[in-house]
Amino acid sequence: MGLSGRKKKILAAVVEEYIRTAEPVGSKTVAQTTDLGCSSATIRNELAELASMGYLEQPHTSAGRVPTPQGYRMYVNELMQRQKLSLEETEEINRSLNEKMRELDKLVSNVGALASSLTNYPAMAIAASPPATIKRFDLIYIDANTFIIVAMMSNNSVKNKLVHxxxxxxxxxxxxxSSVFNANFTEITEDKITPLLIRSTERAVDDTMGLTGVIASFAISILSEAQTAETCITGANRLLSQPEFRDPAKAHALMSYLSDAEHLHDLDAIDCGGDVRVLIGPENVAEELRDSSVVLASYDMGGETKGLIGVVGPTRMDYSAVAAKLSLIARALSERLGGGAAPPPGLDNKLIIKGDINEQ
Known part of the structure; x- marks a missing residue:
């Protein structure tokens, strides 16, 4: 059953007031902040119905209501006003981003720091790479018991290994x-180096000493290393300024999770489709994020390389403001890095929502 117009207004009022104050919201406050034209008793009944429908909950019997993840989802999907940044905010973000991009080798960490500063939440930045391949093998004979493997990668880096x-x-x-590896192992991705390919190569060169396996193992290891995404988490201590994380145990659990950048690889698989994506509470895969929300925006780094910029914070997050800022950062990065089409900014940016019934 859908929500009536009045219930939607009340739910939006509760969410926005709770985002602003972090305090449970009662009927009197709703009456003061809306133009519903009905009594506090009527509003109390509506609040009770919204709670029974799963959109609100009451932390204590004498307290007001707070949104549930379902309530936040309804708010983000249907009730939230999409925020468009002011000209001054846009210019400030562009100026800051220009400064951060002077050090391209620190781009991921610098962009993460900027997102954290703008939103006052911990920020996550990921720069994914396209699948790597090896362009050329050079096997350099040293003596009867030693040779060097040299591999020129598709990203123009060079890897080598001394084999005894x-x-x-x-x-x-x-x-x-060297000839067979250049013929059969170049311009292919790691998953194409199969046991069958290795065995057929051994037969082709009459290799009875396991040399093919040594070279193939080296190729697999450098290809795997080359396609590992660069990740960065910054500003984790900003969680401590949020009322939800005054509990040391709760704050410690999430900060410990965020301290390991390897956890970002879970987010790397999320497809934002060039838009902003919001994951609320239990929609997050990681157990440590089940009481938090994650907002992500994707950007194009040129070629086949993609990146993600996002923040994590309490479910009581100003989703509209965060989405607008991340969208602008993603758009600006796409433009500066020559990635072609960029996600539209602010008010025009569609939010793709995990669990949205309209999502394909």
Whole structure:
């Protein structure tokens, strides 16, 4: 059953007042902040019905109501006014971003720091890379028991490994291996280096010493390393300024989770589709985020490389303001990094919501 217009207004009033004050909201406050034209008793009845429908909850019997994750979801999907940043805010973000981009080697951490500063929440930044390949193998014969593997990567980096052998090998074998690896192991991704390919290569060069496996293992390891996303979490201590995290145990659990950037790889799989995405409470996969909300925006780094910028905070988050700021950062990054189409800013930015019935 859908919500009536009055219930929607009351729910929006409760969410916005709770975001502002972090205090349970009662019927008197709703009456003062809305133009419903009805009595406090009527509002109390509506609040009770919204609670029975799962949109609100009452932390104490004598307290007002606070939104549930379902209530926040309804608010974000249907009731929230999309915020558009002012010209002054836009210019300030662009100026700050220009300063951060002077050090491209620190782009991910700098952008994360900017997002954290603008929103006052911990920020997460991810720069994903396209699948790497090896462009060329050079196997350099040193002596009967030593050779060097040199691999030129598709990202123009060079990897090498010195191999010591317990048995003697001729220079002609190293040359044959070099030819076969350049013919069959270049321009392919890690998942294409299969046991079948390795065995067929061993047969092709009559390798009975396991040299093919040594070279293939090195190729797999450097390809895996090359496609690991660069990640950064900054501003985790900002959680302590939020009333929800005054409980040391609760704050410690989330801050411990955020202290390990490896956890961001869980978010790297989320498809924002060029828009802003909001994950509220239990919609988050990680147990440590079940009492928090995550807002993410994607940006294009050029070629096939994508990135994510996001923040994590209490479910009592000003979603509209956060979405507008992250959207502008993502749009500006896409433009500066030559990524082509960028997500639209502020008011025009569609929010893709996990669990939204309209999501395909």
């Amino acid at each position: 052998l317990p048995v003697s090998v001729g220079q002609d074998m190293i040359q044959r291996l």
